[in-house]
Structures are given as structure tokens and as C-alpha cells.
Amino acid sequence: MKRLLVYMLSGMALFGTSCSDFLDTAPLNALSPATTWKTEGDAEKFLIGCYDGWADETGILYWDCASDFGFNFHAHEGWREIGAGTMSSTGNVANYYSFGMIRRCNDFLKNIEGVEFSDAAKKNDLIGQVKTIRAYQYFLMNWLYGGVAIIDSYETADEAKVPRNTVEEVKKFIYDELDEAVPMLNDAPKASGYIAKGTALALKMRASLFYADYQLAKDAAKAIMDLGQYELDPSFENLFMVAGQNSKEIIAAVQHDENLYSNWMIATMYNNGDGGWSSMVPTQNLIDTYEMSNGLTKEEAGSGYDATHPFANRDPRMAMTVLYPGMDWNGEVLNTLDKEINGKSNPNNNGANNCSKTRLTWAKYLAPMSQYNDVWSTNCQPIIFRYAEVLLSYAEAENELNGPSAEVYGMLNQIRNRVGMPDVDQNKYGSKETLRELIRRERSVELAGEGLRRQDIIRWTDASGKMVAETVLNGPLKAITGTIDPNETDPTKRAVVTGSELVEERVFKPYHRYLPIPQSAIDKNKEQLKQNEGY
Template identity: 25%
Template sequence: MKINIKQHLSKITGLTILLLGSIGCSDFLDEQDPSNLEPASFYTTATHAESAIAAVYADARFIGDGAGIFSSNWQFLMAPTGNTTTETAQNSDLNNLYALSYDANTLHVRNWYRGLYKVIANANLVLENVPGIEMDEAQKSKILGEAKFLRAWSYFYAVRLWGDIPLITLPQDSGSEDFFPTRSPQTEVYNLIVTDLTEAENAGLSWTNESGRVSQAAVKTLLAKVYLTMAGQPLNETSRYADASAKAKEVIDNAGPLRLFDTYGELHDESLNNMGEHIFSLQYNDLVADNPMDDMYPNFQPVTYRGPSGTGSTIPHITFYDSYDDDDLRKVDREGWFYSSYYTNGDGELFDLGKPYVFKYFNRTANGTQGEPGTAKDNLNLMIFRYAEVLLIYAEANNEVNGPSQDSWNALNDIRSRAQLDTPALDTFTKDTFRETVLTERWHELAFEMKTWFDMVRLRKVYNVTTGNFDNFSGHVNLNSGQSLEEKHLLFPLPEQEMINNPNLTPQNPGY
């Protein structure tokens, strides 16, 4: 049975599987009183299993949910990097992220903690209850593999954000022995992540999946990324570079339909969702929720069918924009990642915006383009993993193991060639200069994809957009605020309310 996750989004908005084990109902479940549904009565059919995993996918969309006025959860991982700034400054929590003055009461911190643990809780319910359902074994195996991927994906965010965290692998209720769990060491969390993903690799998932479900390529991509992170700080398990290189190479050598798109415009073409360069994305459609990146639109300038609207609460810092080579296609107006002009009301006369804005998520189909009115339906997915990142993981990890090689140079060159940049000859690189070139490409290629902050933490380095070199994390001046990063910023604070609810979460992360 092939289930399209995007088609199920409208059906599962009413399905909420809470940590305590209560289960909501939607129109495709058994026609029972929703308040009477419990795991024992719910997990009895293949349809229930499909509905339950669809709910886990839906929960993952918390990343696009609102976080107060003119702000969304996704801004949490962009604002502290210094690569973005704001035109509105009307959300105090977002302002604190930009200013590096966030604390345990910052809304985005709380939303991410609760969002990730809701995904984990619902994945745990699937993993605990679906094995007992009498259904097609291949279908069951795939569902369990998807649940393990989504649990690992959530824990991977959480362990990088907060360090030692509660490691919950079973459904919880008020009678559970560890209902108030303590924090587990990061090594234990990473062990679970690797185990989940290794088992998901063998779950019979298809190599790619245009329906939006987890694929084997997505599992291997996440595993390569996990290994790369484990090789860096704070674990510093440098032998994992070889694992990251090997796993990324598996994806490259067996790419099949995976490829770099020929143009950057294809990345934000909704007709190409879940194919080509897209390995795994969060699914959006207008029946449930439009693409959530609206806060990148300029502040009250008529770039869409809505006319003068948008908040401009996340825009590129001009120094970051200037750090791109002038010949870099990613810097070209309306061709790459930025735009400094657009068509009035989406489809009218071209006008100057006065500064660059983020074009990476701009949907021409929904918003309009020259002479073509927008559909007003932004069905663009939110990309999580794409093939470009696999190439960069391989180039970095293989260089750490073997120094510059032809294969790693080819991966780097694929990225730079699409940007219409020349790559220096292989024999001109040392291991150190190749590393810096790859990392610079990560900053430029993966910009605005919620990845840069994690690079800063695992590398303990930050790309200095003014000098083109890399600074130490501690002491690097965030140009957006003029504030310096400190050791405490390597982790975020645990949310205050969560620590009140669970005293076993103490102590708070240092410095907060």
C-alpha cells in the first residue's frame, strides 16, 4: 500500500497522540467516541497503523508553526547565526535570539523542546503498538522504519540543542516509572539515534519516495549527517569521519533519480516537490497549511498577490550577502538565494526593493511572476535534506580521512559549478585549505536552511563574512547585534516551564 503523506495532511489535523497516551480521532478512523479511544482499542488494524505514522509526520510540522507576532519556530535556528536580521523588531523573543540574549523563557526554545518531544512521544507509540497489529509484514516494517527515522531525527535536533536530555523510548503515562525522567548523557542519545537509523536502513523502505514519506536515501543521508556531527564537538569521535564519508558515498553511488537540479529555481518549484534534489521535506499544502516561510517576505512591499504585506522579520544581513562572490549565481537577483527586485503584486511591473531579501523559498506559482498572477496557494514543501548537502558531507568527511582526493574534489566542484564558480585544481589544495573551501560552501549553499548554527557548534568555528576566514566560536562577534558568542551559547537553556514540571531536569545548562 502506498500512502501519500501530503494527501493525508487534511485528514490528520484532528489526530493528536499525546505523551500520556490519549488518542484523538479523525474522519478516517473507526467511528467511535474519540474520548473512548485508547492504544489498546486503537492499534488493531493496518489503517490504524497508517493513521498513527501520518500523525507523527504531521507533528514534525511544528517547525513551521507560529512563535508570537511576526515570528515562526524556524527562525530559532537562523537568528543566532548572525547571517540574518530583521526589519520589524516587534517580537521580543525573536529580538532576544538576534541579540544572543535569549533565556529559559524564550518562546522559540520552549516550542522546539515541546515540538520535538511530541514527535518522539508519538513515534514511541507507533513503535510500541504497531508490532502487535496483524497486517502485511512489509507494510508494518516500513511504518516502523519511518517511526525510527522520525524519532532519531527529533533526538538529533534535541541533543545538539540541549546536550544531555531525557531519553524516552516507551510511551509514558502518569504511572510510568520514569514519568519524570532525568537527563541522559549525549553518548547514550547518539547511540539510540544510530541504532534507530541503522534499523531503519533495513526496514524495506524504497530508495526515494515522491509521496513525501521517509525513503532509504533519507535514512542514509541523516545517518551520514549524524556521523559527521559525532566526529566534531563535543563528542570528538574523529573515527566517525570515515563512517560519514562511507554513508554519504552510498547515496552518491546509488543516486538513481537523486541529482542536483540544473537551476536554483527548481528548488522552489512546487511541481518538483519530493523529487530530484529533494531527499526529505516537511509536507505542506493549502488544505492544511501553506509553506510557513512567509516571515521572509519584505516588510509591507507588494511582492505577492497580497499586495503590500509581509513582515521582513528574517532578512539577510547585508554582510552575509556581500560575502558571496559577485560571480556566484546564488547571489544573482531572482536567480539564486536572493532577490532585490520583484514584480508589483507578484505579476506587475518590476520594482526595486532597496536591499536583498531571501528568495530561496519564494514560490512563483503561488505569489505570481511577470505577467502570471499567483494561485494564492503555497504548496511548496519545507526542505530538510537535499542532495547538495550529501555532496558537501562527503567532500568534508572524505578530506578529513584521506586529504584532498579526486572524489571529494568532484563533489565540491558539482556545487561550485552550478553556482558558475571555478574550483581550483586538486593539486593546489592542502587538507586545511580544502576543508575551509568546503566549509565556506556549506555556509553559502545551505544558507537559511537551519543548518549553519549546528555547523558553528560542531566545528567550534564561525565563518567570518568580512574576512572570509573562520573565527573561534567563543569570541566571534555576531554582526547583527555586535555581541560576542560565549561558551554558554554552545547549548540552549532548557525551558523554564519544563524544569518546573520536571525537577529531575536540573541542573540548568551552564550560563543560564
């Protein structure tokens, strides 16, 4: 489809209706509704203002750094303190406590009511899109901070000094918003980047799965399937390339154009030797999570795992997700292990801040590097929702509700078979508990690097009721050490691992389930806004 949204975003200034900076209610270029909200065209222009920055693009790429699967070395970028468990209300912590987008949506929904449309369905579609955007913002904030204020359109800072709503109240608001939006929305978007039914349903699915409302999650996933618009891409790695941006697996993605509305963040992900910053990198913990190619975990007898060659004989998704030492890369052998190569300093392991401290780099969105004319100005479009998540969410919800079934095994096999992994061993994973283990692992490796891992390890609990994050995020984060054997022809065996070294110590306490509310926000509303426990 035509990338209409990209072109409109690139040329649109944002509009607003207020003059106070409290609760982000103060766009400096505010225009009077009396002079701007007259026609359908006016409403469409303001709609683009609601889209600008609506999706959590930064988080899609960075959030795994706040989990056991990722690491962010540069503290000023905001995720290292979260991953290490050293967060404070005044620290360098990624800030999602913002009501600017919500206020923008509030103003849109208030003002569009007075605009006459020749087609009521068109008006409803615009309203449904904005309600979905607003629900997404509340979902992020509710999940990351707990209860937040459900705000109105305020005229003054004093009016905006409102208390926090509870988690349950915000959750209900999100569900109600989406339930209203879905029937208003078109079945398919008018152009790439616009919200239609599939996106709203995917948000309902993800939110209800995170809140452990499994029947709602299952129903939303089934509704997406019934749309008949989405399917697994035959090629897993194609999804994360420029060539795959029109894949039928993608439900929603952040739109970019290399000339008009470019994505420069991709450059920061490359390793030092490729001119990048290693801003967000995967960890050996992720590598350890992949099954062997025979379907056994590396801990199981007969798996064939060799700690000296940990990249050999693994689930093919490993090599499609992670750039690992020893692989072929840009016409050379990728070496992140040796300090020197042929007597010269190795730019990927010379102690520079921009070297990957885990010896690993993401392959998703980065490979091949040749797909970008300029890595600092790309048309990379990070995926927000895709169909594999739908299948995995349905499988998880159905297993939690009713236990194993042929339907669940079939969905998991679709995902596994796509990359050449064997069918699920139904004897080994024949109970709700054992299948839960597999579903969680399958979700973890399928969606690695897509920003969902921290939320998953917080919402998942072990047999004792303890958050999985309390286990996997407590203790040292380590990287492998060793050397590259230049005479080895098998890329998966060129890395000869001899040990490990400390990257950082990490801590996760129960109160880390939520982020601290920024002190600057509390200072503006000391009477009504209370800090989260533990900070």
C-alpha cells in the same frame, strides 16, 4: 508521485494513549489501544499522526536568524534572542524542548507489535519510518539542549520524572535507531512525503557530520549515492520553486497543498512592500561570503570587488538566494535603500516593523512571487535534505579523514559548475587546511537560508579550537545604507552603497552552544532536570 501524505494529513486527527501532560504525554483526544489497534489500516492511520509536524519546518526557515547569515526582528517569534545572545530560560526563545512527537512514536512502536500484517516487509517499513521520525526528534533536542531524557511510554506524570541522559547516550540511541530503520525501509517512498532509505541515511549523514564522526558521515553519504535515486538539479533556483518540487535532488521535503494543507509562513518572509512581515531576512554577512564570479574571494587581490557596488560580479547563487536592492522584482526596481521614491514614502524603508532591517530578503522559496495564487496559502514545500548536502558532507568528511583528493574536487566542481562558477583552484586549495576553508564556504553559500548555518558555525572550530560562532556572532550586525541609481541599467550596480548602520549588537559566549531549557519544563521536574550551564 501522488501527494498521498498531504491528503491524509489534512483529514487526520491525531491519536494518543495517555492522559498526563507531563513530558507532552497527554493528547486530549486519546483513544484506547484496545479499540483502535486492530488492523493494518489502524497502524497506517496512526503513522500519519506521527508524520504531522515531524520535520522542523519552522526551523528550516528561521534557524539562519540565529546565525550571522540571518536576522529576526520580531522578538516574539523566538529567534532574535538566540541570534543576539540574550537568551534566558523564561525569554522568547524558540522551544524545541518537547517530547510530544517522541511519545507519539513510542506509542506507535509499542502498539504495532500486536498487529498482524499480511506482508512482514510492509510492517517493517512502517516501523522504520517511525524510528526515523523519533531519531530526528532526538537529534534536534540533543544538538540544541545537550543530553535529554530517553523516555519510555509512561502512564503517569510521576513515572515521567526521569533524569537527562548524556549527550553520548542520546547520540548512541540516534545511531542505533537509524541503523535499525535503514534495512527496514523501502528503497523508494510509496508517495511524496513518506520516509524511505534516503531520508534515514541523510539524517545519519547529517547527525554524524555534526558529531564529527566523519567515517560514519562519509559512509552514509556514499550509501545515498549508491541508491542511484538522486542527482543535482540542472537549475539551482528551480529547487526552491513550486515548479521544482519533484526534482531528483530533493531527498525529503515538508509536504503542503495550497487548499488542503497550506504553508502560510512564506508570506511572512516577504518585505513590507509586498505585504509581508520580514520575519526572517538574510544579512550582509552572507553577501560578503560569496566569492566573486571569477572564483576569488572579495578580499583577494584582483577579485574586482567594489564596495560601492557589492552585488556586482558575484557567485550567481547570490542573486538566486537573496533579493537585493537594485534588482528587478515584480516589474519594478527593488528599492530598500531610499526613504522616499519619487516623493512618496518607500514602504520597504519607512521605519515600519515589517521592513527588512538588513535591506535584504530571501529569494529562496519567494521568487517569483507570481508562482503563488495567495502567498498566505501556498503549497511551498521547504526542503529537509537534498543531494547537494550529500556531496558537500562527503567532501567535508573525506577531507577531514584523508585530505584533498580528485574525488573531493570533483564533487565540489559539480556544485560550482552548476551555477557557472569555475573549478576549484587546486593549487590554492591543495592542503587539508585550505580545502577545509573552501568546503566550509561552499557549504555556507550553497545551503544558505536552509537552516543549517548556526549548527555549522557551532561545530566548526578555528585553528585555536574556538567555535567559529565565537568570532562571527560577536559584535555588531550591520546593514548597508545608500541609494538606488534609477539610470543604471545593470541591476547589480543600481545600489550605490555609501555606508552602514547598526541593526543590533550581538554576543556569543561558549555556553550559548546550547539553548536554555525552558523554566516551565524544569518547574515540572525540579529534582531530576537541571538547567544548562550559563542560564
